[in-house]
Amino acid sequence: MAKLLSMKAVSERVGYSESKLYAMIREGEFPPGRKLATGGVRWLESDVDDWIMHAYEQAPEARLRLA
Structure with missing residues (x-):
């Protein structure tokens, strides 16, 4: 179930x-x-987690650790 x-x-x-x-x-x-439907706005936890991982992978210091 999506959070x-x-x-x-x-x-x-x-x-x-x-x-x-x-x-x-x-x-x-x-x-x-x-x-x-209630008028509010929410973010899927998986969308946020994917964005965090992408941002981490794009950081120069992360590339050094992944190499």
């Missing part, structure tokens, strides 16, 4: 402020949330 995260939980998980994340979403640099 849904609030913006606050996403912010805490990735270590960026909510305003930074919203700016990244507008720029296409972070996955947008999914609108719920």
Whole structure:
């Protein structure tokens, strides 16, 4: 079962402020949330985890460790 995260939980998980994340979403640099029928927005935990892994793999220091 997919776990849904609030913006606050996403912010805490990735270590960026909510305003930074919203700016990244507008720029296409972070996955947008999914609108719920109740009117709220949530992020799939798997989408956030995939973004974290991709960001880690793109970091120069990560490439050194993976080599």
